[in-house]
Amino acid sequence: MILNTLLMAASPLLAPVPAVPDVMAVKVGRAETVSDGSIPNAVILIEDGKISVVGEDLPIDSGIPVIDLGPDSIAMPGLVNCYSRQGLDSRGPNDSRPGTRASDEVYPAYRDYVELLEAGITTLGLYPAGNGIPGRAVAIRPQGDTADEMIVADDAYLKILLRSNSGSKKMIRDGFKEADEYKEEVVKAKEKWEKAKEKWDKEKKKKEEDRDKKVSDPGPFTPPEPKPEAKAFQELRDGELKALISISTAADYLHLVDAVGEEEFEWDLRIPVNRNLDIFHVKRQIGELGVRVVMEPTTSLHPNTRRLRNLPAELSESGAKLVLVPRSDSLSNQQGWRRDTAELVWAGLDRETAIRAMTLEPAELLGLGDRLGSLSAGKDANILFFTADPFEPGTKIHAVMLEGKVVHGEIR
């Protein structure tokens, strides 16, 4: 109690001081903030699970516990794996079900969540399984006893799988058609309601005895319930939902552009990197759109040759916003995510882009750019602490902080 009072008196930095502030300062040799570049000799002030300030050599008021991790230490935001089925099975339908939510499947007892946290993954985006339009993804923290405790945000994105065939393209066109039809349906319902209302208003003016018994009060207007397709695609149009469209070849991209046509909505791309990926044919077009591309940190070969291509780097250089995800959902690949990305950096990917692609960019994709993904004031204190360069082979995570709490390792 005395300590608290002291704290309150001695912290001009912390403007609205909560009743029981949980404050702590960590000094690191370097902070990779992602949003504001790399800060040497950084002090990170953490309060109530949030980062309240990050700066170089900030004076720290006495009374706040300070942990100095030494000049070689590095802090970076917690990793965000925005495209995963971790903890969920992989069977799903092949048709259009944009109403399905991955949040209904979240299984808190899944054993590997702890190890994901230990690997530095503090946020997961889980997508619903299936081809076609399997549904909406959810953002979770890999900790919690119930699904509600785990969920950070629902309806993160609508997953759409597009392949070069008429059925797949039709699914997108049909979705928007459904939305159009629903709009007309609402207009018709509204007209009908207005007529009923008019009739009722007339009837109301009459005396109780003279009233036509058949005419009743229609009440306030309630629009008809939309089909899940109509609802999802209307949300896409209104910008309430964004789409993550999975394509696997350059041809798929052209077919996607053909299927989308004049329709305007926010969409990002998921492009699984395989050995012979030919997406470089359209990298300029994708770059000009400036969409996000979700890719694995792996090099591929120019088709029919033995020449290495670093497609994530190429797309990033073309102007696309790179988002990296582990090579697969297996635990070893999740744990090796940092190492794989380091290999990509070695093969030519810009280092800052690489860090951003594992933190802020996926956070933005999940619609959580204002809460996660960088070391900046106001964001959740999801922080990884290293004692050496995180992209050096063999560098282990010293500690993982999830929303201000150390969940792995120790900081002293």
Place this chain on the structure above:
Amino acid sequence: MKPLTLNKTRFAAGALALFALSLPAQAYLPFVDDDDDEEEEESKEVPEEEKDQYLLVHNADIHTGAGEVLRGASLLSKNGKIAEIGYDLEVPGRDFFTEIPEEERDFRLRTIDAQGMRVYPGIVVISSSGLTGTGGDFRDSINPFSQNMVLGLAAGITTTGSGRAAVKLKRYVEQEPPLPYDFDGVVLSESTYASVSYTSSSARRSAREKFARAAEYLREYRAWQTLVKKDKELKEPDKKGVDSTTLEILQGAVFARFRASERDDLLNIAMLAQEYNFRPIIEGCREGWTVADDLGRAGAMAIITPRERRDKDERLVREGGSSIENAAILSKAGVQVAVVPQSKGVSLDGIVGRDIMHLPVEVGFAIRGGLSDDLAMASITTVPARMMGIGHRVGTLEIGKDADLIVTDGDLLHYQTFVQYTVIDGQLVYDKQQELYFSHIRPRAEAEPKVELAPEEVLDAGENPDEDGDEGEEHTDGDDDEGGEGDDD
């Protein structure tokens, strides 16, 4: 001869430029299409998609496929169609438009100098697999980047029968500024033929029933057409039991395609065709040479593989089996012949030269068997185009037809010849020097090989043509050193 033509063109351009200078700026009219009476508006900015696109192939020996060969001539395409063929063409961008910077012109012009080369119509192959998309709906499944498509273009193929559809090998072309991919131009025709089975006795019975019923209906219908003019009340004949496909065959809307190789089957088909008066296409037709006259009288067309080898049935006395003269004998009897290789797809292993990439080689064997060069060319251009009902668009180089052509460094049917350029709908979709596959074999003299395979940062095993050059230099250095050492000794 050729420089003279060039000078003439320049002279003409100069004269035009002088003429144009004396006109006010807005009176600049494109002199290309005299028949095209488009009023050139004064609008400053024409959107890229709406700009007229021209492609000029000049200084070439143009084999039109329609009879004549034009030496040292030029071909101009406008918006995907052939606009002009011949000498001293009026080409925008080569006249007074040369004064206007390219980006300010309201058209795009691309030029291919085909000095010493030949131009042929793009090859039409009656059936192939794997060159375009995967599914039945080619518009929505085409892969405009596929390796097989590029290899098909390298073989000079511009149109192929694929399933029942006729599809163009429309590759996506990177250009500055980019244009959207022309999905609607992919499929030429959805249904190019009607398949009829006529080799087993049960199939023959059911086919005969269908033809009989369809013919009966057609007779009734035609009678009704004349009678209804007098009696308006007269009912249309009953269509019950009429097979719609068979009806289409009899109406001439689509060709019937049979698959048969044995003499008896061929004769049966010829009889059916004569009885019901339609033109059959016979795929296989191995023993066609033994009954060529009957097939010719029936107006049959044949799809054959000249290198097919099959001995005749030893129990029979009559002639039979395969013959290298099949194509020649059938042609002489009036049967139009289209050629396909043994394997319909691109196969990069196995015995070389039997897949779709070696179609001209396959045709070479028909020539060996006595087929004339012209008919050999027709067997991979006009005849298959006609068989698929797309002869009005592809197969020959004529004004108004699709600008689908190939530029080769020699006789197309010679084994040494390479396709240098392939053009589809007036767009350059294949340039040998720009592709991975054959650029290193007898490279074009004027063109620096500059195959862009992967960006600079990429680790390279030293196969890059540029680096080859470097290596070459190092090599000479090495030789010099050795020479020096020799001197020392």
